[in-house]
Amino acid sequence: MNNKQETQSSAPRRGNPLTGILWVVLIVLFLNGFVFPLFSPGRITTTDYGTFIERVDSGLVQEVMIKNGQIFFTARTDKGKTATFRTGAVDDPHLVDRLLDAKSPNENGKIAFTQIVPQENSPILNFILMWILPGMIFFLLWRQAGKSLQARMGGGGNFLSFGNSGARIYADSDVKTTFADVAGQDEAKEALTEIVDFLHSPEKYARIGASLPKGALLVGPPGTGKTLIARAVAGEARVPFFAMSGSEFVQMFVGMGAAKVRDLFKQAGEKAPCIIFIDEIDAIGKRRDTAFGGNDEREQTLNQLLTEMDGFDGRKGVVILAATNRPETLDKALLRPGRFDRRIQMELPDLEGRKAILQVHLAQVKHEAVDLSIVAQATAGSSGAELANIVNEAALRAVRQGRQRVTTSDLEESVETVLAGAQKKHAVLSLDEKRIVAYHEIGHALVAAMQTASAPVHKITIIPRTSGALGYTMQVDEGEQVLLSRENLFNRIATLAGGRSAEELVFKSITTGASNDIEQATKLARAMVTRFGMSDKYDMMGLETVNNAYLGGDNSLTCSSETAAQIDNEVLRIVKEAHEKARGILSGNREILDEAAAYLLQRETITGEEFMRIVRKHTAGA
Numbered sequence: 001m002n003n004k005q006e007t008q009s010s011a012p013r014r015g016n017p018l019t020g021i022l023w024v025v026l027i028v029l030f031l032n033g034f035v036f037p038l039f040s041p042g043r044i045t046t047t048d049y050g051t052f053i054e055r056v057d058s059g060l061v062q063e064v065m066i067k068n069g070q071i072f073f074t075a076r077t078d079k080g081k082t083a084t085f086r087t088g089a090v091d092d093p094h095l096v097d098r099l100l101d102a103k104s105p106n107e108n109g110k111i112a113f114t115q116i117v118p119q120e121n122s123p124i125l126n127f128i129l130m131w132i133l134p135g136m137i138f139f140l141l142w143r144q145a146g147k148s149l150q151a152r153m154g155g156g157g158n159f160l161s162f163g164n165s166g167a168r169i170y171a172d173s174d175v176k177t178t179f180a181d182v183a184g185q186d187e188a189k190e191a192l193t194e195i196v197d198f199l200h201s202p203e204k205y206a207r208i209g210a211s212l213p214k215g216a217l218l219v220g221p222p223g224t225g226k227t228l229i230a231r232a233v234a235g236e237a238r239v240p241f242f243a244m245s246g247s248e249f250v251q252m253f254v255g256m257g258a259a260k261v262r263d264l265f266k267q268a269g270e271k272a273p274c275i276i277f278i279d280e281i282d283a284i285g286k287r288r289d290t291a292f293g294g295n296d297e298r299e300q301t302l303n304q305l306l307t308e309m310d311g312f313d314g315r316k317g318v319v320i321l322a323a324t325n326r327p328e329t330l331d332k333a334l335l336r337p338g339r340f341d342r343r344i345q346m347e348l349p350d351l352e353g354r355k356a357i358l359q360v361h362l363a364q365v366k367h368e369a370v371d372l373s374i375v376a377q378a379t380a381g382s383s384g385a386e387l388a389n390i391v392n393e394a395a396l397r398a399v400r401q402g403r404q405r406v407t408t409s410d411l412e413e414s415v416e417t418v419l420a421g422a423q424k425k426h427a428v429l430s431l432d433e434k435r436i437v438a439y440h441e442i443g444h445a446l447v448a449a450m451q452t453a454s455a456p457v458h459k460i461t462i463i464p465r466t467s468g469a470l471g472y473t474m475q476v477d478e479g480e481q482v483l484l485s486r487e488n489l490f491n492r493i494a495t496l497a498g499g500r501s502a503e504e505l506v507f508k509s510i511t512t513g514a515s516n517d518i519e520q521a522t523k524l525a526r527a528m529v530t531r532f533g534m535s536d537k538y539d540m541m542g543l544e545t546v547n548n549a550y551l552g553g554d555n556s557l558t559c560s561s562e563t564a565a566q567i568d569n570e571v572l573r574i575v576k577e578a579h580e581k582a583r584g585i586l587s588g589n590r591e592i593l594d595e596a597a598a599y600l601l602q603r604e605t606i607t608g609e610e611f612m613r614i615v616r617k618h619t620a621g622a
């Protein structure tokens, strides 16, 4: 996602002029009050009041100054010099008389004496000093602290005002992506074309009084192009594109996310017609639940979003798109009419779709004439993102091998790299182990070849992969099979059992090499019983539901625990039956098994064609 966001203060500002002035004022006050008196000229000796009176009476004092409850006086010392003394003022009513009467070394024979009345500040100055100045200092310090905190947290905005987040959300007003960049997904494009048209000419719709759906929710597995198609809508309509991810709204302080939502809609309102896109909306749109107290910040943000969606005029030309791969977790309120009432399904691409996606991405790299159909066939179940990755891996492989153009073999190898991991060049397998792996793989291939309703073998290899696979048999369906029959599924399980069966038959012992086969076979058999109603025992009873369908899908049983135990028995029955079938096929075709395994052991990688030649040689003669 490519959204640009500007925060008002990217770093705490150091040289705020106002704070500078304040500091100067503070320093001056401080120096005035505490420091300057210390630097008064001459050294002052502290004495007691008695000494002072004594000096006065003996006519040695020249000058007296009373200030702030202290008496400063200069007097001749015994050595004939003049020194300054200080003593505390005592409440002495006779002091003035005494000073007037006393003799002095001054020329007029009188002591010069004054009292300095502490100067009262004007009330206004006092008020400023006591109330306003500290207030301002506090305010500025708080703001500074807030700003640096904000900058550190990476959030935008003003710490003091919760009214708006202060974040300037930049609209991308020049989106280059168009529908041409999105291959396949024709239904989604069709649904979105209307929105594009609406953004082009909102008046047309306004004239008749129609308001388009305010929001459309893009739903589908990861990597199917949801983010891509949302950008494409903006590119097609040539309108500004405000894009944010749901998680960007979830902030540290309660209320900040809501403020961001408010801001987003305000800014979008000013730029209408435009598109607001909220990616991964499940981050804020999760169902509000009361059972566990919930998350205050997230709920406030969601509430704000709901309010904004209700609040703005649908005819103005702001369209809200959102994407998620967990639609079932969304709050019902989001999905009701007037909000995200359109739901646009993005599915994993079918054969044609995969070909088209490969073409779109291949157009961006230099390539020779390549046969895409075989790559498309081999990538059943892959998402657009995975296909884009496969093309890129192929280009990287071409570069690695110092070639200028991508070839078909680059693509085929990169399919295997993406699906099974890279080749392990230096894996050390003993010859015995290699023999076992070769028989295991040919076991799979042969069982597949001997069954009618199973996909043809495309490639068999015993070069280990980084994923841990010691070898694999690649089966590629020619067409796209949408409906799978019970026979199809059962044959698949038998094919999966073929590897282990070959080991048993040839080596009379079994290895750990079948663990992945076992896992897959069990999963299939279980699904047949619990979800597809393919067991006689449970008929059409649904025993399991799938949660999170777009993210792998975890199953949860919906039956009693007694039934669960019986399901296990049923699954076991199917797996055993399939294993039996595989063993039967292999022992009936032992010569083919031996010959093909020897051939594979020698070549390490063989094509489906080479394998079928061996098979045909034997079956044609029979």
Ligand code: ADP
Pocket (backbone or CB within 6 Å): 181, 182, 183, 184, 185, 221, 222, 223, 224, 225, 226, 227, 228, 229, 323, 357, 360, 383, 384, 385, 386, 388
């Ligand atoms: P999602 O948001 O659904 O998880 P994205 O839109 O981010 O998926 O897709 C990731 C990448 O996969 C895209 O950038 C694009 O390169 C590629 N891709 C996915 N679907 C398609 C498609 N239908 N056509 C072309 N490229 C696609």
Ligand code: MG
Pocket (backbone or CB within 6 Å): 226, 227, 279, 323
């Ligand atoms: Mg996305």
Ligand code: ZN
Pocket (backbone or CB within 6 Å): 440, 444, 499, 500, 513, 514, 517
């Ligand atoms: Zn296997």
